[in-house]
Amino acid sequence: MKSRSVFQRLAAAPHILWMILFIVAPMLFVLYFAFTDNEGHFSLSNISTLSQYGNVFVLSIGFALIATVVCLIIGYPLAYFMSRSKPSTQKILMVLIMLPMWCNLLIRTYALMALLDNGGLLNSLLESLGLDKLYIVGSDAGVILGMVYDFLPYMVLPIFTAMTKLDKRYIEAAHDLGCTGIQTMTKVVIPLTMSGVISGVTMVFVPSISTFYISQKLGAGKIDLVGDTIERLFKNTSTYNVGAVISLVMMVLILISVWIMNKFSDDEGGVII
Amino acid sequence: MEKEVIIDLTDVSKSFDGEMVLDHINLKIHDKEFVTLLGPSGCGKTTTLRIIGGFESPDTGDVCFDGKSVKDVPPHKRSVNTVFQKYALFPHLNVFENVAFGLRLKKTPEDEIRTRVKEMLSMVNLKGFERRRVSTLSGGQQQRVAIARALINEPEVLLLDEPLGALDLKLRKDMQNELKKIQKATGITFIYVTHDQEEALSMSDVVVVMANGQIQQIGSPTDIYNEPENAFVADFIGESNIVDGIMLDDYKVRFSGHTFECVDAGFGKNQKVDVVVRPEDVDVVAVDKGMLQGTVTSVTFKGVHWEIIVDIGGFKWMIQTTDFVAEGAHIGLFIEPEAIHIMHKSEFSGMYGDYSSFSDELELLSDPTEPGEEDEEE
Numbered sequence: 001m002k003s004r005s006v007f008q009r010l011a012a013a014p015h016i017l018w019m020i021l022f023i024v025a026p027m028l029f030v031l032y033f034a035f036t037d038n039e040g041h042f043s044l045s046n047i048s049t050l051s052q053y054g055n056v057f058v059l060s061i062g063f064a065l066i067a068t069v070v071c072l073i074i075g076y077p078l079a080y081f082m083s084r085s086k087p088s089t090q091k092i093l094m095v096l097i098m099l100p101m102w103c104n105l106l107i108r109t110y111a112l113m114a115l116l117d118n119g120g121l122l123n124s125l126l127e128s129l130g131l132d133k134l135y136i137v138g139s140d141a142g143v144i145l146g147m148v149y150d151f152l153p154y155m156v157l158p159i160f161t162a163m164t165k166l167d168k169r170y171i172e173a174a175h176d177l178g179c180t181g182i183q184t185m186t187k188v189v190i191p192l193t194m195s196g197v198i199s200g201v202t203m204v205f206v207p208s209i210s211t212f213y214i215s216q217k218l219g220a221g222k223i224d225l226v227g228d229t230i231e232r233l234f235k236n237t238s239t240y241n242v243g244a245v246i247s248l249v250m251m252v253l254i255l256i257s258v259w260i261m262n263k264f265s266d267d268e269g270g271v272i273i
Numbered sequence: 274m275e276k277e278v279i280i281d282l283t284d285v286s287k288s289f290d291g292e293m294v295l296d297h298i299n300l301k302i303h304d305k306e307f308v309t310l311l312g313p314s315g316c317g318k319t320t321t322l323r324i325i326g327g328f329e330s331p332d333t334g335d336v337c338f339d340g341k342s343v344k345d346v347p348p349h350k351r352s353v354n355t356v357f358q359k360y361a362l363f364p365h366l367n368v369f370e371n372v373a374f375g376l377r378l379k380k381t382p383e384d385e386i387r388t389r390v391k392e393m394l395s396m397v398n399l400k401g402f403e404r405r406r407v408s409t410l411s412g413g414q415q416q417r418v419a420i421a422r423a424l425i426n427e428p429e430v431l432l433l434d435e436p437l438g439a440l441d442l443k444l445r446k447d448m449q450n451e452l453k454k455i456q457k458a459t460g461i462t463f464i465y466v467t468h469d470q471e472e473a474l475s476m477s478d479v480v481v482v483m484a485n486g487q488i489q490q491i492g493s494p495t496d497i498y499n500e501p502e503n504a505f506v507a508d509f510i511g512e513s514n515i516v517d518g519i520m521l522d523d524y525k526v527r528f529s530g531h532t533f534e535c536v537d538a539g540f541g542k543n544q545k546v547d548v549v550v551r552p553e554d555v556d557v558v559a560v561d562k563g564m565l566q567g568t569v570t571s572v573t574f575k576g577v578h579w580e581i582i583v584d585i586g587g588f589k590w591m592i593q594t595t596d597f598v599a600e601g602a603h604i605g606l607f608i609e610p611e612a613i614h615i616m617h618k619s620e621f622s623g624m625y626g627d628y629s630s631f632s633d634e635l636e637l638l639s640d641p642t643e644p645g646e647e648d649e650e651e
Binding site for chain 2: 167169170172173174175176177178179180183187188191192194
């Protein structure tokens with residue numbers, strides 16, 4: 001018995017070590033820097049600078065919310081359609097959704113930029129057709145598009161999972177009791193797949209609110225989100241501590257949003273992922 | 274008085290993936306009756322029910338409610354409600370909201386909903402369960418919520434798809450009585466699907482026996498038991514000894530090397546027939562007094578009676594007797610004319626009614642290619 005528990009502990013050791021080194025320690029560093037000044041003395045002055053960054057936070061939350069809503073609007077019907085199609089169609093759709101995820105996020109964002117840029121594929125096409133150019137890169141819409149493109153799979157997959165778990169008999173029971181197609185959707189399918197929606201919303205909202213790369217590339221540097229601000233502050237040693245405070249606020253924001261999402265999910269279904 | 278035909282299936286066929294599940298079915302269901310569709314798994318009974326409910330559409334034929342075709346009417350516009358096999362209660366709603374579901378869709382006023390749900394719950398003996406979550410209920414309670422949820426919509430016809438299948442024996446018996454009572458009290462036509470012959474016999478006004486996608490016999494429980502149409506029905510409903518016989522003349526049949534008086538007539542002279550003798554209708558007598566003689570090969574105590582297997586010229590008979598007979602004993606058997614039922618030969622002749630191997634159901638259970646439960650819709 002004892003030897004087995006020793007073995008179990010040994011098996012977990014690399015992972016625990018990894019977590020301490022790369023998750024716990026950096027968080028402690030963030031905490032340390034957030035409450036010290038450049039000389040390493042305890043200080044609350046960093047906190048007082050936070051007010052300057054209020055706009056950035058509001059903008060980031062706004063962008064993340066819009067991206068999440070757009071993902072939901074696209075993702076939910078897609079997941080529904082997928083769950084109701086033949087297994088072969090399901091497989092093809094699944095691969096199409098997963099395929100971009102096998103490619104690095106930075107490369108995907110670069111590719112999107114190349115497509116949408118002023119001299120990119122889309123605009124060359126529009127030009128050759130004699131139409132006006134679309135200046136997507138550098139606009140709010142461009143950044144939202146990037147977020148939706150990058151994070152859509154995280155919305156679709158948990159909803160799809162919830163849909164496939166939904167017993168077909170519930171839908172039949174709804175029809176039987178007098179529901180039209182739309183009523184079946186609103187009264188039965190959506191409530192019973194809420195756990196998937198909540199997972200999806202969390203998994204899109206959290207990376208959206210902390211993103212920095214997408215806004216830099218597809219915002220062409222004109223749009224400054226929290227992620228970008230943190231990156232810039234950390235690149236400069238003199239603003240290291242302010243960066244740490246903003247990171248801390250960011251973490252708290254994410255924890256709050258995850259907590260709210262968990263409140264919404266009832267204990268019955270449980271949140272997927 | 275002939276009751277009104279409420280549902281009329283004419284020449285209905287249905288196949289799934291090229292496999293014929295329903296083979297040109299004709300069925301009339303009368304108002305206020307308790308009709309049971311009875312048959313083994315895969316016989317098409319659930320598909321028939323789903324066609325009536327509107328969840329499947331027939332490949333050929335027509336379905337009429339009150340004389341009007343409903344082939345293109347979706348389930349939510351049909352005046353039927355269903356109690357599903359595994360109840361399909363909505364897990365996100367409590368008992369009250371599950372039962373109130375249909376009324377809310379009809380925009381019934383809130384206070385009327387409240388009184389009607391209350392009435393319905395007290396009818397199914399679930400007073401005080403309004404706020405309970407569905408997942409906290411036992412199988413029997415969920416069952417009754419499902420019945421209340423369907424009945425509150427006051428359908429003309431209630432469809433029940435093996436509703437008692439998941440309950441244990443004692444509860445099943447109680448629910449059988451309760452369902453019958455509810456059916457009488459509400460006067461709603463019940464169409465009940467089951468593979469349990471005892472359930473079918475004890476609850477129904479009319480039993481529809483199905484096999485291989487076809488209706489084998491429609492009749493009252495006593496008709497079905499006493500006058501089975503063919504070897505399949507005789508074997509499926511209760512226990513039967515089914516032997517080959519020859520109709521020598523009206524009221525005269527020869528089987529197992531003996532000529533018997535019987536009460537059936539109208540067959541051709543020397544026509545080959547199937548003869549059914551129920552195990553309880555055979556009397557065990559002394560060898561010299563018996564019409565037939567045989568050797569007892571097995572004896573099983575069943576409480577009220579002994580079930581013995583008797584070898585008569587190589588054919589194994591099952592006989593139920595209240596007198597103990599020892600294994601290996603040589604006995605005589607006496608059969609009264611009324612105990613003999615003659616049937617025409619059918620596709621099922623020779624497949625059933627011999628107790629040399631025990632039993633078809635066991636073989637079916639041991640067959641890996643046979644699905645464990647009714648799964649014909651996919």
